[in-house]
Amino acid sequence: MELTDREKQILKYIVEDFVETAAPVSSRNLVKRHNLPYSPATVRNVMMDLEERGLISQPHVSAGRIPTDLGYRVYVDELMSVESLSRQERRKVLENLRRVSRDVEQILQRASQVLGEISHQLGIVLLPRFYEGVFDRLELVPISEHRTLLVLKIRSGLVKTIMLELDFEISRQTLEQTARILNERLHGLTLGEIKRTIDERLRSVSGGHPSLIQYFKKSADYVFDFEDWEDFYFGGTRHILRQPEFSNTQHLSEIMEFLEDRRTIVQFLDRPVRERRVRVLIGRENPVRYLRHCSVVTSSYRIGEVHGVIGVIGPTRMDYPRIVSIVNYMSRAISEIVTN
DSSP: OOOOHHHHHHHHHHHHHHHHHOSOBOHHHHHHHHTOSSOHHHHHHHHHHHHHTTSEEOSSTTSOBEEOHHHHHHIIIIIOOOOOOOHHHHHHHHHHHHHHOSOHHHHHHHHHHHHHHHHTSEEEEEOOOGGGSBEEEEEEEEEETTEEEEEEEETTSOEEEEEEEOSSOOOHHHHHHHHHHHHHHHTTOBHHHHHHHHHHHTTTOOSSOHHHHHHHHHTHHHHTOOTTSOSEEEEOHHHHHTSGGGGSHHHHHHHHHHHHOHHHHHHHHOSOOOTTOOEEEEGGGSSSGGGTTEEEEEEEEEETTEEEEEEEEEESSOOHHHHHHHHHHHHHHHHHHHHO
16 A cells, blocks of 8 residues: 555554554554654544545544554554564473473473463463374383383474383393384384375284284374374463453454354464464454454464474554564574473
8 A cells, every 4th residue: 555654654553552542543642652743633634534535433423543454454564563572482382382291292381371461461372283293203112911002203393101001021132123123114204104004004014022013013093193183272361351352242252152162263273374474464354253363473484394383462452563573573482492
């Protein structure tokens, strides 16, 4: 949208003042607060032009103006300046993520909480599509006479452990031989490929323990499945509910319905996001009706061959430069911490 420099300046101030105060912005306050070289009457004329173009609206006859979804879109695309998080904030993110453990699931759960805390909105993390992960290797560790610990690793760094209760005895040497055969036959395949083709992959196996080989053939859907993990985590519910927009019972009801609809959340977030790019959906741009009064800022993160999505959900009156900066840094931090 073609705007004059004066229109851009006024629209930018309207958005930023409304985000900060949650109150409609008047021409007199704009002139006074920003020491503008224009009279309030001149600013009112510019505001009328912006209103005619659908960028701002007047909620009441005697009130100032507030941005529309389109106004926020022009602001995000053309007017805002995104600055990096402070060193202190970056340190806080890294320390919080490193503190939990080396367990990927716990790191991602904590990431959603940190997103909510530092954004004062709702932080959400969609876990990766694990079936796309590439199998690295497995280890079989004898625990007792009939118990063996299975340690399954995929290249992304994810690890899954299963305690196998076996109704037959097996020596350490045979366990190691069986693990070696499985690794040779399955290495480099995705978990999805293993589940679909394991009968063929383990056909005519010579060596190893036949009963254990048979166990893997029969139990592949369970053994090579990370899908029993949560689909996503979210944190910061108390922060988003403190926003004045959610004193409106209809808006509150819509966001709560969204959070209870797991399938809709996964379908909404699990759409192609160009790696390392932040995407901003504003108000009615969101395809989910529950979010028509919200904005959603998302980016992807990568763990080896698999990727997931992180994001922040809040009212359209959000500090877009800061939220974009937070989401962008968090996506890089998750990838760095899990990989290293």
